[in-house]
Amino acid sequence: MTIEQTTGMDLPQPGRMQTLREAAADGTRVIIHGAVHAIRDMGGFSFVLLRIPEGIVQCTLAGVVPEELAEECCIEADGTVHTELRAPGGLEIALDAVRVLSQPAAPVPVPINKWKTGLSLETELVLRPVTLRHAKARAIFRLQAEIVRAFRDFLQSQSFVEVHTPKIVAASAEGGANVFRLDYFGRKAFLAQSPQFYKQTMVGVYERVFEVGPVFRAEKHNTVRHLNEYVSLDFEMGYLRDFTDLCEMETAMLRFVFDRLRDGCADDLKTVGVSLPSIDRIPMVRFDEAKRAASEAYGRKIRDPFDLDPEEEVLIGRYYKEKTGSDFVFVTHYPSKKRPFYAMDDPADPRYTLSFDLLFRGMEITTGGQRIHSYAEQVEKMKAKHLDPEDFAGYLMIHKHGMPPHGGLGIGLERLCMKLFDLPNVRLASLFPRDQSRLEP
Amino acid sequence: MTIEQTTGMDLPQPGRMQTLREAAADGTRVIIHGAVHAIRDMGGFSFVLLRIPEGIVQCTLAGVVPEELAEECCIEADGTVHTELRAPGGLEIALDAVRVLSQPAAPVPVPINKWKTGLSLETELVLRPVTLRHAKARAIFRLQAEIVRAFRDFLQSQSFVEVHTPKIVAASAEGGANVFRLDYFGRKAFLAQSPQFYKQTMVGVYERVFEVGPVFRAEKHNTVRHLNEYVSLDFEMGYLRDFTDLCEMETAMLRFVFDRLRDGCADDLKTVGVSLPSIDRIPMVRFDEAKRAASEAYGRKIRDPFDLDPEEEVLIGRYYKEKTGSDFVFVTHYPSKKRPFYAMDDPADPRYTLSFDLLFRGMEITTGGQRIHSYAEQVEKMKAKHLDPEDFAGYLMIHKHGMPPHGGLGIGLERLCMKLFDLPNVRLASLFPRDQSRLEP
Known part of the structure; x- marks a missing residue:
């Protein structure tokens, strides 16, 4: 033998x-x-x-x-x-x-070896396994890999620990109808819309944690900016002084990521044909202020005082770009009624939360905020939102047994790439996009 | 303003x-x-x-x-x-x-601040959000994070590109009953049992790719070594000379990972109380040889000549440990009838495949092998396995339009950690394990 x-x-x-x-x-x-x-x-x-x-x-x-x-x-x-x-x-x-x-059994049916392929989005996506061999697609996803790598490297340098949390869950963090349901050995289960509960839980263990993983949203939106499965870059951290610490951390992270791309990926950036935004300071404005300023500047009536629609995001992005030169703007203090039950209300005005979105070139790429850490407060807010605390017993364990003031955020990787690489559709920033009508390839 | x-x-x-x-x-x-x-x-x-x-x-x-x-x-x-x-x-x-x-609302009900908690596995898992605060759990998952980081760092040093592939899929790669089903906007969909089709597809794009992500198996096993959702460390590479190139790559990767832990995580290793195996060379034995050798050495009758049961894996692990001193053994040439349709048969004897498992201390932690790259061959093998090639049109696109000889493998992160840290149950190597009866916390 x-x-x-x-x-x-x-x-x-x-x-x-x-x-x-x-x-x-x-x-x-x-x-x-x-x-x-x-x-x-x-x-x-x-x-x-x-x-x-x-x-x-x-x-x-x-x-x-x-x-x-x-x-x-x-x-x-x-x-x-x-x-x-x-x-x-x-x-x-x-x-x-x-x-x-x-040897191939048949030639590729589209000209992937020409710079201009002239393909429709639909053809490009249907033939994804071969259209990804095109030079531009290859550059885009190599840059995407480098963004993820730099995101991790930065957070690890800041004492964040990487975690892997379950995607099959018993309760939904964001609530509502936008959740995929599945049968789990005869029990009702959901696909996680975010690692929310688990990343908060892990703050009680490691103080600072991050996760890169898939999230699932059963949203019936068919737009250039929605995917039903996407990669979420999440971090969560304890011992916040206030929620703006999260904005500081994200600003420093983005700066690190863009520096990394600039230094190490010049060829791919050239192939994609984009130059990176410089990040020095990112302006930070209150939700209601931002709405009012954009409305006044561009003469667009405010329809829903509690939410930003995509067009408003574009105008707000444009307004602060003109005013400050920044491609990014933090919009803070979103209304409580539009934020999930774990968002901490602003003690100065509980109609608003200590939360924010980051807009990048007029599109939301991050949602974040401070979370409630007090058990009594969390139970009370659940009840106010007509939720049964019993349904969240596993999650409430952390509040019951002690949590530091904490918060975090999630970044949609494909949206960040879409805006960064100036792509017309978020699907082009996903290797194999999932939308309402697309489950293959 | x-x-x-x-x-x-x-x-x-x-x-x-x-x-x-x-x-x-x-x-x-x-x-x-x-x-x-x-x-x-x-x-x-x-x-x-x-x-x-x-x-x-x-x-x-x-x-x-x-x-x-x-x-x-x-x-x-x-x-x-x-x-x-x-x-x-x-x-x-x-x-x-x-x-x-x-301040907590109530004291933690178990002694997480004592070294010996005396908890049953069930209590430990039910109270996971707080039992993870125990020193040993914290060390285990920090080591796990470092394993994943080192896995990535090694592969990146070898020109592998990280990819993110969809977890909601239209066709199942491993087949069989062990797949979770869900409703996807009125269509039947599955949770990916592995990134198999997609990582192969990406070999046509980047030659070498890897992914770290969740996989889902609806197996009705209630054992110390099964989880229904786990983290899979996958890589796939093109231009193989033969399938043993994959074993070489995995050997070098494991050596790199263990060196990294040894150098950078001495405190956590001490807390967990383990010493790492040294990896010099890993023995490689044919499936039928390994079965026979273990059967003869320990007087255990071979029941199923086409599969290894867990007890046989233990005996094979023991046999080659005694014979070569290695904690690892590659078992190669698994029978075709037990491998999926994409496995390449051995031209010398098509009853066997050019595939392997890696056993670590008597347990399978990796399955890998060379894949079929020829379109005609793949279609033929699908038919022989009573599968309809039409159902795999998206996947077969890569074979049709040209693929290099290639192969890859998947490593169960929690199993690797279970054996490495000498844990009695794989659930203790998962932050929030999912098994047949466990969907929370």
Whole structure:
């Protein structure tokens, strides 16, 4: 009997632009693998554009293109790399041997290897498994990954601990009809609309916690800014002096994230064609003030004094952009009747809460606020909202047995990316978006 | 109208042991906040044990304990810190001012401030929001967070890109009855049992991807090792030479993770009372060989030649531990009939697949393998398994339009922690476990 053993790592690494650039300077021989993004027959030789994780590598192949080599073939090839300033990444590989590792059964039905694909949103999403291979989509989601990574790195540097909380839950935190129901071994259960109860619970354990995970909203909205499943970046922290500590933390986090993208992702930002907003200070205005200011400035009547509609968010964003130069604005003190039962009311005027939204280029990307930490107060507010405290016994355990003053916020990752990358629809900031009519791919 | 602006960060930071230790050396005055973990009246003065995120800080308070100061109060206090080798962390703070920020409504019903709580598993889980405040639970989940962080850091260093894939899906990857169903705007939908289809799809985009996220299994198992929702650490990579590349990558990843814990989490490891296994090489044995060897060595009859039952996993783990000294063993070439339709059969013997499990101390913590990348082959295998390829049109798009040879694996985070921390039940490695009878807290 033989027992083989794994020894460590001796794996073929993905092609890296930096490595290739260094090799190009010396005219080194390389072995490279990737997908054939495009083939251009130049008569006598061909350009074979090879898709590697970071981008496209221009290769040349002498003679007639072998019949078995088609677009979207995956190949391994040998060649000599040299500097070629007109090629992507400033280098080119002259191939002398190509090994076809796999072949597609059919060509891709849309031109994913052209910069302008001319696809409708619907086609782009229906064919997502292949349209994601387009350069711009690849840049968008690599930037998205970097945003998440920087979010975590920043919070870890501030003593936040990462948690993983359940998505199948017995009670809904945000209430209302916007919750997906499922059968859990014969019991009624819900998909979590947010990690709200659990992240608060974990403040009693670690003081500062964060979570990156899916949340589920059964909202019957079919707009450019709604998804029914999205990634929420949440943090929650104890020992607040007041709720503006949360705004401070978010401001510092965003600054850190944008600096990280600026420093490390210049190529992808260029591909997406955006420049990042600078964040110095973020203006902070009361909800009622913001409504009034935008209404007066743009002559739009206030319809609902207790809520902001999307158009109002746009106007408020525009107003404070003109006034302060900031792409962001914190709108604070949302009305109590529009905030969930765990929101702490403002002692100075209990019609309003110690909560806020962050608007980014006229769209809400964050909701946050201070939470009630007193047991008596929380029970009372539940009753005032016609909720039965019995239904929340597990959650109320934390209030009963002691919680510091605390609060937190949630950021919609796809919305942040939509505004940051200037996308016309939030679906383009989700790998496989879920909306009312879309459950596939 | 006033517009305030957030300026950056000037927040009260959580107490850090290292900062306090440095202050203790100089006998510095400090302001500290935390929860009152325990009060011990010594007559004339009291010990007030303060719970901060990293541990317990011993404080002394002269005179009679104020009436408003109870266990689980959250306080802010001023005092002078000095070295005290008999105290936790080697320091002590003489308090001279205590401000009570919040008070519990009722004392915690169980002794979370004693090392031995004497709680049954059921009580521990029912009171999870407060039992998580116990020192051992806090250490376990901080270590868990560090495992996840190291998993990501390692994979990012190897050019893997993080992805976020949908949890509400139209088709089930693992098939069978073990899937939660939900109503999605009038359509039948499922909770993802794994990110299988999507992580494979993303190999066509980035070559190497990973995801950390919840997965859902409606298994009717009530055992010490089953959860119905758990955190899966997944990675998937293209351009495999063969499936053992995956084992190499996992071996290197585990080594990196354990090194990170060993270097950075000595205090928490001590609290949990475990030492980490060393990973040099991990033995790799064929499924049928492993079964036979364990059967012969321990005189246990082989009941089902196509599957490993938990007891067999224990015996196989024991056998290779005795034989090679390794706590881990890769069991390879699982029978085709027990693996899903996307598993690649071994060309040398198609009754077996190019797949594996990783057993750790006698329990499966990973399932992985090479996937079929050819369209024709995948369609054929679906049909052989009596599946309708039409039902998987979105998934088959990747095979149709070209995929490299690829494979991947999934690791159950809670199982890894259960075995690593020598916990008697996987539920103790989940903050808020979900099992057949448990949907709360």
